[in-house]
Amino acid sequence: MRDQGAVLEDVRQGMIPAHIYNDDEIFALEKERVFGRSWMFLAHESEIPHAGDYVVRRVVDDSFIVSRDESGAVRAMFNMCLHRGMQVCRAEMGNASHFRCPYHGWSYKNDGRLVGLPFHAEAYGGEEGFRRKGQTLLPAPSLDTYNGLIFVSLDPAAPPLREYLGDFAFYLDFYTRQSPEGIELVGPQRWRVKANWKIGAENFAGDSYHTPHTHSSVVEIGLFREPKASKRKEGALYWAGRGGGTTYKLPPGTLDERLRYVGYPDEMIARMRATWSDAHLAMVGDDGFMVSAASAFPNLSLVHNWPKVEDAGDGASDEVVPFISLRQWQPVSADETEVLSWFAVDRNAPQRFKELSYKAYLMCFGSTGMFEQDDVENWVSITSTAAGSMARRLRLNSRMGLLADDKPVSPPLAHFSGPGVAYVGFGEYNQRAMLRAWADALEAPPPEVGTVDLGGTP
Numbered sequence: 001m002r003d004q005g006a007v008l009e010d011v012r013q014g015m016i017p018a019h020i021y022n023d024d025e026i027f028a029l030e031k032e033r034v035f036g037r038s039w040m041f042l043a044h045e046s047e048i049p050h051a052g053d054y055v056v057r058r059v060v061d062d063s064f065i066v067s068r069d070e071s072g073a074v075r076a077m078f079n080m081c082l083h084r085g086m087q088v089c090r091a092e093m094g095n096a097s098h099f100r101c102p103y104h105g106w107s108y109k110n111d112g113r114l115v116g117l118p119f120h121a122e123a124y125g126g127e128e129g130f131r132r133k134g135q136t137l138l139p140a141p142s143l144d145t146y147n148g149l150i151f152v153s154l155d156p157a158a159p160p161l162r163e164y165l166g167d168f169a170f171y172l173d174f175y176t177r178q179s180p181e182g183i184e185l186v187g188p189q190r191w192r193v194k195a196n197w198k199i200g201a202e203n204f205a206g207d208s209y210h211t212p213h214t215h216s217s218v219v220e221i222g223l224f225r226e227p228k229a230s231k232r233k234e235g236a237l238y239w240a241g242r243g244g245g246t247t248y249k250l251p252p253g254t255l256d257e258r259l260r261y262v263g264y265p266d267e268m269i270a271r272m273r274a275t276w277s278d279a280h281l282a283m284v285g286d287d288g289f290m291v292s293a294a295s296a297f298p299n300l301s302l303v304h305n306w307p308k309v310e311d312a313g314d315g316a317s318d319e320v321v322p323f324i325s326l327r328q329w330q331p332v333s334a335d336e337t338e339v340l341s342w343f344a345v346d347r348n349a350p351q352r353f354k355e356l357s358y359k360a361y362l363m364c365f366g367s368t369g370m371f372e373q374d375d376v377e378n379w380v381s382i383t384s385t386a387a388g389s390m391a392r393r394l395r396l397n398s399r400m401g402l403l404a405d406d407k408p409v410s411p412p413l414a415h416f417s418g419p420g421v422a423y424v425g426f427g428e429y430n431q432r433a434m435l436r437a438w439a440d441a442l443e444a445p446p447p448e449v450g451t452v453d454l455g456g457t458p
Helices: 004-012 024-033 120-124 161-165 168-176 197-206 208-214 216-220 229-234 255-261 266-275 278-285 351-365 370-385 429-443
Strands: 015-017 039-044 053-059 062-068 074-078 093-095 098-100 107-109 114-116 142-146 149-153 183-193 236-240 243-249 289-296 300-305 308-313 316-320 323-333 336-346 395-397 421-424
Touching: 004 015, 004 429, 024 323, 024 429, 039 053, 039 062, 039 161, 039 183, 039 323, 074 142, 074 149, 098 114, 142 161, 142 168, 161 168, 168 236, 168 243, 168 278, 168 289, 168 300, 183 323, 183 370, 197 243, 197 289, 197 300, 197 323, 197 336, 197 370, 197 429, 208 229, 229 243, 236 429, 243 429, 255 266, 255 278, 278 289, 300 351, 308 351, 323 351, 336 351, 351 370
Parallel strands: none
Antiparallel strands: 015 395, 039 149, 053 062, 053 093, 062 074, 098 107, 107 114, 142 149, 183 336, 236 243, 236 421, 243 289, 289 300, 300 323, 308 316, 323 336
């Protein structure tokens, strides 16, 4: 990698050294300074509703058991036995009161406490040789939740999650809090793509410009009621706190009419009215903007869309049905990403709505979804091309929406009910904001962490 400071300064100016999308040295820094410091989404509480439920998730190379212990508390524990470092839990999900290491049989309760050590007296001389009492699987340094979303940070000095999210929490509420009971998740589907993790995160953060080209066929076949994909330029792009996203411009009407337009039944609309803040209601009802795709730094993305679902039943062959999806761009290497994709739906939604919404999700953004296939073709090509020597000579222009003197082509919206800064029209405001956050993280010194000695002589 050429001079790191020059690379990061180019990124901040909106001129992106092409090789950042496939560079092993940069990826090593990202693991330490982006994923070693940020708040990372691991799971949702609906995935572990009962005592003993667990899922196993990763933060890059670090495996965590996310469990609900017998008291109902949510735990995130490093999935490594205290003895010789074997993974304690090998299953991806399940229900267990205890986890037993398959190597030497050490066992732990689902709150992480070491409770079983074979031949403790014979092998160690009991407590005098190895203090079993008080030993636990290593917990995630920081853990917190927002609307049931479970996050961890590997940085013990991480700011509070709510502070980290900042004003982006307002937009998260659109996706994850349509009623007081919140959402439930189905999934995740998982697949790997030979693409750098940043590309998908940037795309979901604000790339409405690609829709008329990459996804033109989806509109042409009538999947959406909008006549042209170029209608995306009428929506707003917003950036607030740790994330940003895109919106569609809805047709004129009242709040209820606009929510019906995207396919929500009246009973769900009533709960949205009672749950959302005045600002949430005004953004849809007065401003006429409905959230679509979004990303929270570094690698959590969300989608809200409303395609036509064929054979919907009750004589309706083209019923418009909205869906919500969460996804995580989990880095594997500089040129490979594991995508985890969940279907999300309000817990109080009618059963028929849940079924049709799930169908809409699979059709668009499941592992074989039409949007998914369009996008991945681009991202794989970008990543493979970024690996060559010529890519190190090229700075990509990511200054859409800016004039030569850095003034915006169009001023930000003066009246926008949501927090942050919003623009109408095409622009790469959000991609630049996300990469500035990335540059800041890479420039900062690595987080200070200590070592933990377990099981030493008292």
